[in-house]
Amino acid sequence: MICEDMQEELVAYCDSELPEEDRAQVAAHLSTCSACSRDVAQYTRVSTLLTQQIERITPSPDFAATFWQRLEEEKHILPAQESRLSRWWREWRESLTGWQMMPALAGAASILVFFGYIVSDRGPTGGQPTGNNPPPVNTSPPVKRPPTPEVPALVREKAGLFVNYRVIADLEKFSRFDEIAAVQLPEEPPTSIAENDIPRDLLEKPGFFANYPMLQKMEELKNLETVLDAPPDGNDKSHG
Amino acid sequence: MEQKEQIAPHDDPDVQLMLRFQQGNQEAFRQLFQKYTPSVVNFAFHFLGNRARAEEITQEVFLQVYRWQQRYEPKAKFSTWLFKIAHNHCLNEVRKGEYRATVESISPQEDSDGEERGRELPDTHPSKGEDVLAAKQASARITKILRRLPETQRTALTLSRLEGLSYQEVAEVLGVTEKAVKSLVFRATQSLKDGLKDIMDSYDL
Numbered sequence: 001m002i003c004e005d006m007q008e009e010l011v012a013y014c015d016s017e018l019p020e021e022d023r024a025q026v027a028a029h030l031s032t033c034s035a036c037s038r039d040v041a042q043y044t045r046v047s048t049l050l051t052q053q054i055e056r057i058t059p060s061p062d063f064a065a066t067f068w069q070r071l072e073e074e075k076h077i078l079p080a081q082e083s084r085l086s087r088w089w090r091e092w093r094e095s096l097t098g099w100q101m102m103p104a105l106a107g108a109a110s111i112l113v114f115f116g117y118i119v120s121d122r123g124p125t126g127g128q129p130t131g132n133n134p135p136p137v138n139t140s141p142p143v144k145r146p147p148t149p150e151v152p153a154l155v156r157e158k159a160g161l162f163v164n165y166r167v168i169a170d171l172e173k174f175s176r177f178d179e180i181a182a183v184q185l186p187e188e189p190p191t192s193i194a195e196n197d198i199p200r201d202l203l204e205k206p207g208f209f210a211n212y213p214m215l216q217k218m219e220e221l222k223n224l225e226t227v228l229d230a231p232p233d234g235n236d237k238s239h240g
Numbered sequence: 241m242e243q244k245e246q247i248a249p250h251d252d253p254d255v256q257l258m259l260r261f262q263q264g265n266q267e268a269f270r271q272l273f274q275k276y277t278p279s280v281v282n283f284a285f286h287f288l289g290n291r292a293r294a295e296e297i298t299q300e301v302f303l304q305v306y307r308w309q310q311r312y313e314p315k316a317k318f319s320t321w322l323f324k325i326a327h328n329h330c331l332n333e334v335r336k337g338e339y340r341a342t343v344e345s346i347s348p349q350e351d352s353d354g355e356e357r358g359r360e361l362p363d364t365h366p367s368k369g370e371d372v373l374a375a376k377q378a379s380a381r382i383t384k385i386l387r388r389l390p391e392t393q394r395t396a397l398t399l400s401r402l403e404g405l406s407y408q409e410v411a412e413v414l415g416v417t418e419k420a421v422k423s424l425v426f427r428a429t430q431s432l433k434d435g436l437k438d439i440m441d442s443y444d445l
Contacts, residue, residue, distance in 0.1 A: 008426040
């Protein structure tokens with residue numbers, strides 16, 4: 001290994017982050033290479049300068065008092081006003097960063113749309129009343145499902161939107177979505193879009209793609225707050 | 241130089257404090273808050289470059305620790321878990337778009353005496369006025385270089401060098417491999433070395 005390629009190792013050496021064997025190799029090299037020894041001295045100097053001269057702040061005098069006051073307010077609000085659903089939703093939201101939230105929201109929205117689709121599919125003629133009744137028992141012939149809509153180009157390009165699709169599985173654990181799990185899926189899932197990066201789980205959930213307008217809406221929105229403030233049906237009313 | 245020792249989560253005294261807090265000991269939470277407030281507020285400050293937002297984020301981080309007490313599992317050192325929460329909050333803050341850390345395009349050669357006036361500079365005890373000047377220049381320069389670094393390099397460097405996290409712990413915070421952290425810290429150090437070269441050559445810092 002020539003000296004130029006050793007620089008990364010030298011910095012790790014200065015940080016005491018090399019495993020024993022590598023550390024011994026670097027030490028042996030340093031004993032014979034004055035150039036690398038100078039580099040190590042410089043890296044050490046930079047590190048010292050950083051720790052000594054970096055700007056550091058001290059929290060404001062009222063920082064702690066403000067925090068304990070906020071905490072006291074939360075203690076009263078949290079148990080009294082939060083339902084199980086809202087607490088779960090809040091904690092889930094807080095566990096994700098903004099960009100992680102986008103695909104997660106897409107997944108969540110798809111579940112809701114899919115749920116709505118199932119309810120509407122039962123309709124006035126074939127539908128079962130909702131409420132406390134058990135899920136419909138699957139009888140022959142199986143429920144006919146419309147074909148999977150074609151995946152819009154935008155969705156194809158945004159493979160990242162589907163990365164977090166596992167969140168759907170998490171949502172399905174929640175009792176509110178029990179009915180979704182009870183729905184019989186087609187024995188032969190559509191394969192026309194199977195070559196894409198979209199997980200097969202989603203291919204088996206045609207309702208996901210029915211929410212394309214919501215995905216578009218999310219593309220237009222800049223941050224999570226705006227997404228959450230968007231119309232719940234995902235349609236932009238301003239466009240009629 | 242000895243290799244850094246890795247502490248098992250259960251051997252971390254702060255993990256024990258968190259577990260005591262989980263069992264209802266409020267004093268344990270108070271101790272964690274007092275111990276880690278300076279670290280978290282400075283981490284957020286170096287990430288965001290704004291004192292008020294850094295303090296706000298720090299409060300939110302500790303509120304989250306409080307809310308999540310029952311879901312806490314000692315899988316890593318307490319500080320790793322805490323900085324992971326802090327990192328997520330800082331990322332959200334930056335990506336909201338309402339606020340961005342200032343990125344200035346001033347090259348090291350353009351720095352001059354008195355730049356960054358009004359900022360808090362670290363206490364120094366120089367023996368000569370020249371050293372005071374050099375220390376101030378170095379401090380302001382470091383601030384500028386850090387703000388110009390890519391977010392992941394800056395975070396890896398500050399967690400590693402200033403908060404004392406190992407590469408492995410930084411990797412857990414950032415959700416990357418240890419090898420990636422090694423590379424990030426190297427590149428950040430290289431940028432600092434290049435940016436501080438003239439000051440280091442001119443003064444005995």
